[in-house]
Amino acid sequence: MACKRVKESLVISLYIERKQKMKVKKSPYTCQVLVCTKCRDKKNKSYSQGDIEEIKKRLKKGVKKNGWKGQVRLSSTGCMGICGDGPNVMLYPQDIWFSRVTIDDIDTILDRVKKELR
Numbered sequence: 640m641a642c643k644r645v646k647e648s649l650v651i652s653l654y655i656e657r658k659q660k661m662k663v664k665k666s667p668y669t670c671q672v673l674v675c676t677k678c679r680d681k682k683n684k685s686y687s688q689g690d691i692e693e694i695k696k697r698l699k700k701g702v703k704k705n706g707w708k709g710q711v712r713l714s715s716t717g718c719m720g721i722c723g724d725g726p727n728v729m730l731y732p733q734d735i736w737f738s739r740v741t742i743d744d745i746d747t748i749l750d751r752v753k754k755e756l757r
């Protein structure tokens with residue numbers, strides 16, 4: 640009996656200590672461009688040391704140039720589970736994946752983002 644009361648008071652204490660409750664809300668972004676910066680090539684060299692940084696930079700520039708700020712969010716992300724096909728870029732929540740991305744593919748990705756914003 641005493642043990643049950645201790646447990647109850649512990650639960651109540653934890654509830655009281657957690658003053659901020661989790662918030663759930665809709666994303667303000669129509670499209671999030673997620674760029675995996677963890678993929679590695681066959682020599683186990685991170686793409687983040689090569690093209691991926693330039694890819695991110697150009698995508699970010701494209702978002703800004705097109706005036707999509709507030710609608711499109713570009714973020715670096717960790718593994719998306721398709722490492723062998725890197726560098727990988729994903730549009731979310733559209734669930735469109737671009738693999739083996741090179742700098743030459745930037746316009747294709749930005750065109751797809753544009754299409755998704757319509």
Ligand code: FES
Binds near residue numbers: 718720721722
């Ligand atoms: S590390 Fe990039 S998809 Fe796995």
